[in-house]
Amino acid sequence: MLSMATAVIMPRQGQSVESCIIGKWHKQKGDKVQVGDILFAYETDKATFEEDAKTDGILLDVFYEEGDEVECLKVVCVIGNEGESVEEFRDAPNVQQAPSNDMPPVSAAAETAVTSRESAPAFNISSSEVAPIGVAASDVHGLRISPRARTLAAKTGADLSKAIPTGANNRIIESDVQKVIAAGHLFTSSVDGAGSGIIGTGIGGRVRTQDLISSVPAASVKARLSSAGTPIVPDCEQIKLSNVRKFIARAMHSSLSDSAQLTHHSSFDATDVMAFRKNLKSVENHPELSRITVTDILIYATSRVLLKHKSLNAYFNGDNMTIFNNVHMGLAVDAPRGLLVPTIFNANVLSLSEISVHSKALADKARNGTLAPDEQKGGTFTISNIGSFGVEMFTPVLNPPQTGILGVCNIIERTRNGKFYPAMGLSLTYDHRAADGADAGRFQKELIEYLENFSFNIVLDPVGLF
Secondary structure, three states, X not given: OOOOOEEEEOOOOOOOOXXXXXXXXXXXXXXXXXXXXXXXXXXXXXXXXXXXXXXXXXXXXXXXXXXXXXXXXXXXXXXXXXXXXXXXXOOOOOOOOOOOOOOOOOOHHHXXXXXXXXXXXXXXXXXXXXXXXXXXXXXEOOEEEOHHHHHHHHHHOEOHHHOOOOEHHHEEOHHHHHHHHHOOOEOOOOOOOOOOOOOOOOHHHOOOHHHHHHHOOHHHHHHHHHHOOOOOOOOOOOOOOOHHXXXXXXXXXXXXXXXXXXXXXXXXXXXXXXXXXXXXXXXXXXXXXXXXXXXXXXXXXXXXXXXXXXXXXXXXXXXXXXXXXXXXXXXXXXXXXXXXXXXXXXXXXXXXXXXXXXXXXXXXXXXXXXXXXXXXXOOOXXXXXXXXXXXXXOOOOOOOOEXXXXXXXXXXXXXXXXXXXXXXXXXXEEEOOOOOHHHHHHHHHHHHHHHHOHHHHHHHOOOOOO
């Protein structure tokens, strides 16, 4: 019988995506599926997606577990008729990117592993998009083991040599490690017996505090903890970096390595800004104004001032610069999966109310994992506000090829002419290859003047509040 099984591959979401992590399986091996049924959820370094079935049938097999990192274009599972073989799909090579909407070409190796019926390719591809990426299972001393199984083994000291693999491709999965633990096959750390005397390492053989600390036998510490009912935990553990954290790490390192970054710290009198925001809450028939934040005000003011300082609203491209005539403001968002920077396009022509609506919608998407890749591109300048954490000043890192980023800090009570006033800190990082210190200083000075007279300046703006 010729196979008509359909391979479901890991989609590619964006040109920079190389791998995705399986979040949750909504269907299990042996389940019946129909077109449109959600098979599994997966996440990239920026967002969470769901993969639905493109054909009816039975979920014949799944090749990866929840938590596994899977290369784009790898076969994740197979849908077909009961009794059909799936062996030709195990460890199948990645499917290449299709140049059109036609069926993606299959490698010669894959073509020899599958058959066709009525001239239609048997190695069907089911996914929303396609593109390449890498293997999820780790190799530990010759063993293939899933990330969750490896983490459990590291935490418990399970002897993996006793594990019997039951996962796909002879892989050790979490349940296999649990069986090892239940059987009592655990590693125990040996402790050398301590001598009865303490050897002093100080002058003249004197005993130092460090000698006393190092002389305490580890075994006695364990015994005390056990007798006190204190659970003994490993001294440390290794945690696999998420896609988001790896992306952030690469981006931050590249930013600092490939640009000449310098930061200016200053502050402004936030009396007018705070009074303006307070007055918004009392405006009748416009309850949405009460949601306008200090960050929204900073975005509004910065987008107006920035156009007069074009070297900071630009991309530095090595031998040339791209100068933008509109401000596409990047907004750093602290999301559960890591730092994300959605873009408020054309912020310089939006009203304060529109900026507030856009910023909150994008921040919500970032936090719940539904931010689209296109909503994180095209920023020309970035604002990062961590003042709520009590940070008085910091050094924000550029988001290349952007040439500027403004850090917003907390408010500190200061005195001037014997009177207290709220001083809000601003930390401006800029690429010194694109702008000189005087350029950055002029921008910062003008922004401060705009903010200290915000209620007056917004009235003069033809767009203004609404």
